[in-house]
Amino acid sequence: MKKQLFTSAALLLAISALPALADDMTKYQEESRKVAKEFIQQLGGELQKEMKANGPVAAIKVCRNVAPAIASEASRKNGWRVARVSLKTRNPLLGLPDAWEQKVLSDFEKRMENENPAGMEFAEVVTEPQGKFYRYMKAIPVQDACLKCHGTSETIPQNVKDALNSEYPHDKATGYTLGQIRGALTIKRPL
Numbered sequence: 607m608k609k610q611l612f613t614s615a616a617l618l619l620a621i622s623a624l625p626a627l628a629d630d631m632t633k634y635q636e637e638s639r640k641v642a643k644e645f646i647q648q649l650g651g652e653l654q655k656e657m658k659a660n661g662p663v664a665a666i667k668v669c670r671n672v673a674p675a676i677a678s679e680a681s682r683k684n685g686w687r688v689a690r691v692s693l694k695t696r697n698p699l700l701g702l703p704d705a706w707e708q709k710v711l712s713d714f715e716k717r718m719e720n721e722n723p724a725g726m727e728f729a730e731v732v733t734e735p736q737g738k739f740y741r742y743m744k745a746i747p748v749q750d751a752c753l754k755c756h757g758t759s760e761t762i763p764q765n766v767k768d769a770l771n772s773e774y775p776h777d778k779a780t781g782y783t784l785g786q787i788r789g790a791l792t793i794k795r796p797l
């Protein structure tokens with residue numbers, strides 16, 4: 607009897623916690639989407655401005671300096687890890703995915719068969735040795751503007767190739783075509 611009472615109390619507790627958890631997940635997702643959108647818009651804006659004003663070689667430094675700066679500001683402001691990762695990195699120091707991110711990126715590739723990468727995202731609560739985290743990823747599709755620096759041999763101008771060769775001799779982030787997934791924005795939020 608005592609045990610039964612305990613079980614139903616535990617069950618009740620579990621049930622009453624469920625909607626809260628669902629609410630939290632919605633809230634976390636909305637907050638992550640907002641940070642991801644701001645990041646992508648801010649970087650896109652700066653990149654476009656520099657490309658127009660001074661061309662793609664000059665714009666390389668926007669990606670080199672501004673992208674990590676926006677990421678670390680977002681991390682500081684929110685207390686989360688905010689970064690861009692890829693299965694084929696240009697800068698392995700910042701862009702290498704961890705095991706969870708690798709799996710999500712591979713899943714994104716599979717989802718491409720019947721899904722538009724523009725709205726592709728994935729979120730999950732995971733327990734790791736360091737604690738519990740809300741993890742979120744949003745796919746970053748290849749657009750026209752990316753091809754000058756991440757495209758094929760035909761779309762990357764020679765002076766950009768030269769600059770990339772000297773600054774990123776281990777660059778893996780070329781050969782992309784329109785609509786593919788270049789990588790993802792990733793958020794890791796301690797709970």
Ligand code: HEC
Pocket residue numbers: 650653662663664665666667669670671673674690691692694695696697698700701746747748749751752753754755756779788789790
């Ligand atoms: C002017 C050249 C240039 C253009 C245009 C450009 N990128 Fe990049 N991209 C770079 C450079 C340089 C890096 C490496 C930055 C660093 O050192 O952290 C990079 C890194 C990245 C990364 C981080 C992962 C990695 O490979 O290191 C992603 C994701 C990315 N770019 C996506 C895009 C997308 C999407 C577009 C188009 C909207 C784009 N880039 C346009 C030059 C460019």
